[in-house]
Structures are given as structure tokens and as C-alpha cells.
Amino acid sequence: MVYSSPAIANGVVYVGSSNGKIYALNAAKGTLKWSYTTGGSLVYSSPVVANGVVYVGSNDGKLYALDATSGVCLWNAFTGSKVGSSPAIANGKVYVGSKGGRLHAYSIH
Numbered sequence: 001m002v003y004s005s006p007a008i009a010n011g012v013v014y015v016g017s018s019n020g021k022i023y024a025l026n027a028a029k030g031t032l033k034w035s036y037t038t039g040g041s042l043v044y045s046s047p048v049v050a051n052g053v054v055y056v057g058s059n060d061g062k063l064y065a066l067d068a069t070s071g072v073c074l075w076n077a078f079t080g081s082k083v084g085s086s087p088a089i090a091n092g093k094v095y096v097g098s099k100g101g102r103l104h105a106y107s108i109h
Contacts, residue, residue: 003042004056005086009049009068014056016043022056022064024071034071038064045096046086050108055094057083063096063106079104
């Protein structure tokens with residue numbers, strides 16, 4: 001099942017799923033470009049795409065930065081608790097809230 005809202009960039013749809021994966025689909029054909037398996041069982045977080053990177057949280061307590069073209073994990077950050085909120089990007093940082101009641105800020109550079 002899909003609980004997150006999709007993000008669309010450069011003809012690709014990015015979405016999280018209840019199986020712990022993030023999917024990248026060709027927007028015109030619906031074909032799978034890549035998928036990435038997080039360490040959690042659910043991805044409620046809606047992805048955001050900026051400068052060729054997909055940012056998305058998982059219920060494994062991590063925020064992921066994935067290469068938008070290949071799906072390769074560029075980095076991840078442990079927040080201490082489940083991430084169900086959607087990331088936001090501003091001023092060179094990605095912000096995300098966690099179920100532990102904290103707002104986290106990470107440099108996107």
C-alpha cells in the first residue's frame with residue numbers, strides 16, 4: 001500500500017510504500033526505474049526531490065538521501081525515532097520531524 005504522496009521531477013515519480021521501499025517510476029510509462037529498500041517496514045514520508053537527490057524518511061528512524069537517477073544511497077541520518085513527516089528543503093538544509101518530537105536539520109551539501 002502507498003501512504004505517502006508522490007513527488008515528480010524530470011519525468012520520474014518517486015513514492016514510498018508500506019513494504020519499506022522507495023520507488024522511482026517512469027511517469028509516462030509507469031515502468032520501474034529503480035527501488036531502494038530502507039531498514040524499516042514502512043515509508044509514510046512523502047519524498048522531496050532537489051538537485052538530483054531524493055530525500056525521504058522511513059520508520060527505521062532514518063532520513064535518506066538517494067541519487068534520483070540511480071537510487072544509490074548517498075547518505076542517511078539517524079533521527080532517534082520513526083520519521084513519518086515529509087522533508088522540506090530551504091537554505092541548503094533539509095528539515096524533517098520525527099515521532100520523538102524533534103525537528104532535525106541536515107546540510108544538503
